[in-house]
Amino acid sequence: MSLANRSIISVDDMSKEEIETIFLLANRIHEDLPSFWGAGSGKVLATLFYEPSTRTRLSFESAIQRLGGGSISAWDMAASSAAKGETLLDTCRVVSTYADALVLRHPLEGSAQIIAEKVKVPVINAGDGGHEHPTQTLCDLYTMWLKHGHLDGLKVALCGDLKFGRTIHSLVYALARFRANIILLHGAKRELPEHVKRKLQRDYSVEVMPLQDIGPLQMLYPEGAPSELVNGGVDIIYMTPSKPHEPALYTKGGLRFNFDGVQLYLTRAQKERWEDPDDEASSYYPRVTKDILSRPEFRSTSILHPLPRVDEISTEIDDDERSLYFDQAANGVPIRMALLLAVLGLQELPGSPRQDEPSDFPLHTNTRGSGCGNAACITKEETTVARSFRIFPDRKGYWLRCYYCDHDFLATIYGNTQSNVYHEVRQLSREQPLREHVAFFRSEEEAVRAGFVKVSDNTRRAPNPRGIWPSMPSGKK
Numbered sequence: 192m193s194l195a196n197r198s199i200i201s202v203d204d205m206s207k208e209e210i211e212t213i214f215l216l217a218n219r220i221h222e223d224l225p226s227f228w229g230a231g232s233g234k235v236l237a238t239l240f241y242e243p244s245t246r247t248r249l250s251f252e253s254a255i256q257r258l259g260g261g262s263i264s265a266w267d268m269a270a271s272s273a274a275k276g277e278t279l280l281d282t283c284r285v286v287s288t289y290a291d292a293l294v295l296r297h298p299l300e301g302s303a304q305i306i307a308e309k310v311k312v313p314v315i316n317a318g319d320g321g322h323e324h325p326t327q328t329l330c331d332l333y334t335m336w337l338k339h340g341h342l343d344g345l346k347v348a349l350c351g352d353l354k355f356g357r358t359i360h361s362l363v364y365a366l367a368r369f370r371a372n373i374i375l376l377h378g379a380k381r382e383l384p385e386h387v388k389r390k391l392q393r394d395y396s397v398e399v400m401p402l403q404d405i406g407p408l409q410m411l412y413p414e415g416a417p418s419e420l421v422n423g424g425v426d427i428i429y430m431t432p433s434k435p436h437e438p439a440l441y442t443k444g445g446l447r448f449n450f451d452g453v454q455l456y457l458t459r460a461q462k463e464r465w466e467d468p469d470d471e472a473s474s475y476y477p478r479v480t481k482d483i484l485s486r487p488e489f490r491s492t493s494i495l496h497p498l499p500r501v502d503e504i505s506t507e508i509d510d511d512e513r514s515l516y517f518d519q520a521a522n523g524v525p526i527r528m529a530l531l532l533a534v535l536g537l538q539e540l541p542g543s544p545r546q547d548e549p550s551d552f553p554l555h556t557n558t559r560g561s562g563c564g565n566a567a568c569i570t571k572e573e574t575t576v577a578r579s580f581r582i583f584p585d586r587k588g589y590w591l592r593c594y595y596c597d598h599d600f601l602a603t604i605y606g607n608t609q610s611n612v613y614h615e616v617r618q619l620s621r622e623q624p625l626r627e628h629v630a631f632f633r634s635e636e637e638a639v640r641a642g643f644v645k646v647s648d649n650t651r652r653a654p655n656p657r658g659i660w661p662s663m664p665s666g667k668k
């Protein structure tokens with residue numbers, strides 16, 4: 192199995208092995224650029240950008256041209272047929288027939304996934320709303336890998352807008368798989384979303400714990416660390432005790448952390464995604480200045496940022512050798528050249544695909560049930576697309592995670608679509624109904640609105656076959 196013809200929608204679409212082989216190829220490209228000239232000759236890359244971009248689009252275009260291929264680009268969508276009301280799906284269907292691969296950036300979450308299902312060429316997600324940005328993560332990880340020679344067990348503090356930063360979401364998933372210790376230093380009201388934390392716990396078996404003492408990282412908050420952070424603790428992500436990777440982290444007195452060598456990854460506030468544009472979240476926001484870097488605690492700290500920066504990093508440290516953000520941007524070209532060679536099938540990369548997918552959990556089409564609750568999910572606009580969810584049981588009920596944007600909700604009610612009767616989800620473990628006859632809801636009100644009725648508990652119901660659903664865990668949660 193190779194990366195040829197595969198779409199890259201999430202950072203999860205590549206195994207750790209595959210990610211590392213991309214790095215090795217990027218290294219070879221970096222060392223001997225001329226020998227790759229012509230490797231992509233005759234290939235055309237289409238870049239469709241529905242949101243502003245400098246680095247991502249231009250580095251993709253540079254990458255294909257340095258391979259001897261060509262690019263076609265639509266980046267001012269006001270000048271394309273989108274302005275005449277053409278749907279994203281129609282535009283991509285057409286443009287994909289002009290090219291061998293499609294790079295898409297779009298404000299709606301899950302947009303790249305939907306397109307990948309409809310077109311015949313590989314699709315690369317260049318950022319879908321606040322969801323993911325997997326190729327930026329490749330640049331981020333590659334930069335860290337070049338610096339440290341490995342990724343396993345790194346200490347990384349992710350700082351800033353953790354709520355809407357798509358680069359943060361892809362990076363946190365990848366770092367969890369590489370067993371990094373991740374500290375979450377958010378700006379006011381910009382915590383890592385709960386659904387991202389649940390995905391981390393469920394898919395990568397990592398624990399999200401409060402870290403009471405943030406040590407020298409307090410300095411990143413210029414007005415002093417907010418009491419909410421100091422007292423409540425910031426979150427730290429680490430492997431569950433069953434897979435300890437830094438046993439010294441957990442002591443009798445609680446969680447201890449040695450901040451030496453911690454990497455700082457900052458992001459700007461993603462204001463374009465704020466629900467309320469007047470919501471000035473900058474009452475506290477982590478920033479790095481020359482003063483901070485001059486402290487002994489940060490002598491071996493690297494500073495990373497996907498760029499563009501606003502004021503999170505003082506320009507005074509741009510020439511410091513610990514500042515890696517311009518390298519990160521420069522690494523975008525060899526990384527994207529390597530990725531294009533792989534997905535266009537021009538270079539066979541060793542490495543097997545991911546084995547650790549949560550594939551035990553069924554995909555469910557919730558046609559008559561609740562839709563995704565995320566207002567920025569592509570399923571809100573492309574309403575013909577099936578409401579697909581991956582289902583995870585826990586003691587509270589069944590979690591439905593949107594297949595497109597990863598937002599999830601807890602279903603407490605389900606309806607039988609043949610009888611139009613609804614019940615509490617707890618009864619499912621007894622009944623085990625057929626998947627296609629079930630609609631899940633977050634509330635009774637939604638079930639009633641969808642035309643389901645309640646019947647008294649003693650009404651007899653025909654038992655359904657067993658074994659279709661993963662059973663609810665019985666232990667305490």
Ligand code: NCD
Pocket residue numbers: 246247318324327357358458459497498499
């Ligand atoms: C990021 C993005 O677009 O998500 N930039 C990038 O691709 N280099 C980060 C950002 O815009 O803040």
